Amino acid sequence: MARIAGSSGPRTEEAIRRAGLQLLYTHGYAAMSLRQLAAEVGIQQGSLYNYFRNKQEFLFDLIRTHMQDLHAALDAALLREGSAAERLQRFVEFHVAYHIERPQQVFICYSELRSLEPDNLKVIVAMRRDYERKLGAILDLGRETGEFQLADTRMGTLAILAMLSGICNWYRPDGRLSTDAVQAIFTGMVLALARGEGEAALAPPAPLTRLAARLR
Numbered sequence: 001m002a003r004i005a006g007s008s009g010p011r012t013e014e015a016i017r018r019a020g021l022q023l024l025y026t027h028g029y030a031a032m033s034l035r036q037l038a039a040e041v042g043i044q045q046g047s048l049y050n051y052f053r054n055k056q057e058f059l060f061d062l063i064r065t066h067m068q069d070l071h072a073a074l075d076a077a078l079l080r081e082g083s084a085a086e087r088l089q090r091f092v093e094f095h096v097a098y099h100i101e102r103p104q105q106v107f108i109c110y111s112e113l114r115s116l117e118p119d120n121l122k123v124i125v126a127m128r129r130d131y132e133r134k135l136g137a138i139l140d141l142g143r144e145t146g147e148f149q150l151a152d153t154r155m156g157t158l159a160i161l162a163m164l165s166g167i168c169n170w171y172r173p174d175g176r177l178s179t180d181a182v183q184a185i186f187t188g189m190v191l192a193l194a195r196g197e198g199e200a201a202l203a204p205p206a207p208l209t210r211l212a213a214r215l216r
Contacts, residue, residue, distance in 0.1 A: 009050075012041070012043065012047075012051070013051050015041050016037065016041050016048065016051055016052075016058075017062065017065075019037055019040035019041050020032070020037050020058055020062065021062065021104055021105065021108065022040075022104070023036055023037060023040065024059070024062070024104075024108050024112065025104040025107060025108060028111070028112070029055070029059055029112050029115040030115070032055070033055075034048055034054075034055055037058075056115075056116075056117055056120070059112060059115060059116065059120075060116060060117075060120040060123075060124075062105075062108065063108065063109050063112070063113075063116070063124055064123065064124065064127070066102075066105045066106075066108075066109055067109070067124060067127040067128070067131070068127075070098065070131065071127070071130065071131060073094070073098060074091070074094055074095075074098075074131070074134060077090060077091075077093075077094040078090055078091065078094070078134075083142075083145070083147060084138055084139075084141040084142030084145055084147045084148060085142065085147050085148075085191060085194075085195075087138045087141070088138050088139070088142065088190060088191065088194060089187050089191065091134075091135055091138060092160075092164065092183065092186050092187045092190050093183045093187065095161075095164045095165075096164060096167060096179070096182055096183045096186055097179055097183065099164070099165060099167050099168050099171075100167065100168075100171055100173075100179050100182070103168050103171075106165070106168045107168055109124075110165070110168075113125075132157050132158075132161065135157050135160065135161065136153055136154065136157040139153040139156050139157060139194060140153050142194060147194075147195070148194040148195060148196070149194075149195060149196025150193075150194060150196065156193065156194065159193070160190055160193065160194075163186070163189070163190070164186060164190075167182065167186075
């Protein structure tokens, strides 16, 4: 099997992942070829099949690994105890930092869902729902304890994630805001929403409520 000079199998696989991630980010799944990937890594195209059977398996494995890492990192970051507000703050800080630090992985996980085959898509969607449920559980806890005043925690979950995840579309490391500053701003906004500091959080319009129900 052809390999990068001086490398081991695991090191070659990691090089394939890094190169493939960059190619997907730059060109997209449809335009990326396994020939390009092999050339970037410096191996024969046939050697790729020792790691991935085809391009679809490579994309699926890349996104699934990202989601597994996301779940593991969130579980490590969340407080095991504490108030719902404290746990929500920790969630926001984690989510913002994770998305800032891994813009390529995050972009591909959103933009290339359309490229996954149905069975693979089901797996990733289930992992995304599990992530949503972890935030939803915090919001449910806050409503039970009286810390939060959300009329619909499912809608709150979707709204918060949409707001936080949008950071990958506009944040620039050389911009005017640091990661700490963005975390602080978003934490204030999310806590205000959860605490019902605004009529929308207390009584969402009926059309939006029906939309959230269809998204469940």
